[in-house]
Amino acid sequence: MFESQTIDDHVQSIKGALTPILPRKFGVLSKIVGLTYEATGIAAPVGSVCSLINDFEECVKAEVVGFDSDKLYLMPLSKSSGLRAGAKVYISEERDSAVISSALLGRVVNAHGDPIDGKEMRGTGQKRSLVGNPINPMERMPINEVLDVGIKSINALFTIGCGQRIGLIAGSGVGKSVLLGMLTKFTSADVVVIGLIGERGREVKEFIDSTLGEEGRKKAIVVAAPADESPLLRIRATHLAHLYAEYYRESGKKVLLLMDSLSRVAHAQREIGLAIGEPPTAKGYPPSVFSLLPKLIERTGTGLSEEGSITAIYTLLAEGDDLNDPVVDMARASLDGQIVLSRALADAAHYPAIDLMGSISRLMPTIGNPEEIDEANRFRRLWTLFQQNEDLINVGAYEKGSNPDLDMAISLRPHMEAFLRQGMNDRVDKESAIEQMKVCMASESNE
Numbered sequence: 001m002f003e004s005q006t007i008d009d010h011v012q013s014i015k016g017a018l019t020p021i022l023p024r025k026f027g028v029l030s031k032i033v034g035l036t037y038e039a040t041g042i043a044a045p046v047g048s049v050c051s052l053i054n055d056f057e058e059c060v061k062a063e064v065v066g067f068d069s070d071k072l073y074l075m076p077l078s079k080s081s082g083l084r085a086g087a088k089v090y091i092s093e094e095r096d097s098a099v100i101s102s103a104l105l106g107r108v109v110n111a112h113g114d115p116i117d118g119k120e121m122r123g124t125g126q127k128r129s130l131v132g133n134p135i136n137p138m139e140r141m142p143i144n145e146v147l148d149v150g151i152k153s154i155n156a157l158f159t160i161g162c163g164q165r166i167g168l169i170a171g172s173g174v175g176k177s178v179l180l181g182m183l184t185k186f187t188s189a190d191v192v193v194i195g196l197i198g199e200r201g202r203e204v205k206e207f208i209d210s211t212l213g214e215e216g217r218k219k220a221i222v223v224a225a226p227a228d229e230s231p232l233l234r235i236r237a238t239h240l241a242h243l244y245a246e247y248y249r250e251s252g253k254k255v256l257l258l259m260d261s262l263s264r265v266a267h268a269q270r271e272i273g274l275a276i277g278e279p280p281t282a283k284g285y286p287p288s289v290f291s292l293l294p295k296l297i298e299r300t301g302t303g304l305s306e307e308g309s310i311t312a313i314y315t316l317l318a319e320g321d322d323l324n325d326p327v328v329d330m331a332r333a334s335l336d337g338q339i340v341l342s343r344a345l346a347d348a349a350h351y352p353a354i355d356l357m358g359s360i361s362r363l364m365p366t367i368g369n370p371e372e373i374d375e376a377n378r379f380r381r382l383w384t385l386f387q388q389n390e391d392l393i394n395v396g397a398y399e400k401g402s403n404p405d406l407d408m409a410i411s412l413r414p415h416m417e418a419f420l421r422q423g424m425n426d427r428v429d430k431e432s433a434i435e436q437m438k439v440c441m442a443s444e445s446n447e
Contacts, residue, residue: 027072029087035230036275037062037074039089047131049093050074054082063096063232066276073276075232077112098240100247101125105191108208108222111229111237130239132246132299141302146367147254147311150186151179152433153354153420157376158339158361159368159430162189162254163302163309166361167262167331169316169323170341176315177203178424179341179352180258181211184220186427189256189311191248192220195241197234198264201226231268235292238265242299245310253308257300263317266293266327282326290330297334323358337361350421356383372434379441382409383416415443 027042029052044050044064052060060083062074098113108117115121143161160166170176184192196204204224221244225237245257266289273286280286300312316328332338340358386409392398400407419440
């Protein structure tokens with residue numbers, strides 16, 4: 001009797017220690033049209049990650065992008081071969097998240113945060129939601145510190161503050177990638193986060209190896225989602241780059257975020273929106289595009305007290321050099337200024353090909369020195385005056401003495417052009433840039 005009771009007690013104790021295995025809830029795949037999957041029999045929140053089991057017993061990851069009654073719309077996060085109707089669909093994560101850590105500096109990762117530079121990822125990190133946590137605008141610190149970017153024309157004429165958001169508007173082949181590489185290498189920021197979204201694979205490697213170089217990589221994190229990745233992965237890589245920047249801002253660092261390009265982010269969201277049935281609006285862009293972009297931009301900027309800042313430079317592709325593209329136009333309204341690259345200057349081998357007439361820093365009047373601002377405004381005024389009358393001057397229709405300001409602009413033109421040019425390996429700090437600008441503007445009186 002005693003032995004029997006002892007055995008029964010032992011069995012009961014074992015049962016109490018065991019965790020019951022509950023049946024795992026799943027749905028089934030009912031339809032695939034293009035990039036959109038339809039699943040039934042399961043409910044999941046938008047943004048969650050699901051696992052689909054294909055015919056090879058392999059797991060295909062997909063993200064929930066919408067629903068309609070009992071239908072769940074998903075888009076793939078990985079290759080989707082082997083899927084058929086009736087494939088099981090499980091919920092993997094309620095929210096799409098990523099692991100962040102300080103070990104990421106100097107690394108190149110994909111949209112999932114996995115290294116693609118052939119090196120092992122060491123150390124552990126913390127898991128966070130990709131969409132980040134919004135900051136109360138009333139609790140943000142003001143922008144009152146200048147960020148030295150090492151480009152003399154920007155430092156002197158379009159001074160950027162720590163936490164400012166700038167658009168870099170350019171067509172193809174005008175030196176945009178080279179300028180981004182210079183910003184990465186020359187900036188005084190503590191950390192640089194670079195998002196290469198929708199670029200050709202060749203250009204990704206070329207930018208990292210040649211443009212960025214070993215020196216630029218030391219304090220940089222590169223998130224790459226080439227053009228052959230699914231639109232969902234390109235959007236995920238965009239959020240991931242912003243998440244990395246937010247992590248270092250919270251650590252008190254001055255962060256420079258370079259996104260190349262915001263236009264391709266918009267293209268990716270357009271693909272997603274149209275695939276799930278959103279109505280097209282301006283130039284085929286669905287409403288979700290114009291909702292996503294401001295949300296991304298507002299994740300940057302200054303942080304709370306004792307935190308650092310995220311200075312963001314978003315490249316915008318002006319298709320056909322059209323500055324009135326809907327995405328470019330919307331971004332200009334959301335950003336704190338823009339730097340426009342000119343094809344005419346690039347064709348004349350004038351690098352960086354910054355168009356002074358179309359560029360502006362809206363925060364320069366509040367963070368710059370009044371004397372320096374006056375000198376910069378005078379520089380831009382004379383440069384613009386020459387540009388407006390260039391045709392008359394070239395054909396000899398302008399008579400010297402008719403306009404004293406234009407006479408001065410003509411006299412200073414060679415010196416101004418020399419000032420605006422800069423080699424891709426030549427860093428010029430803000431103080432030197434201001435001094436060179438003053439010397440340039442004083443050249444007319446010495447002739």
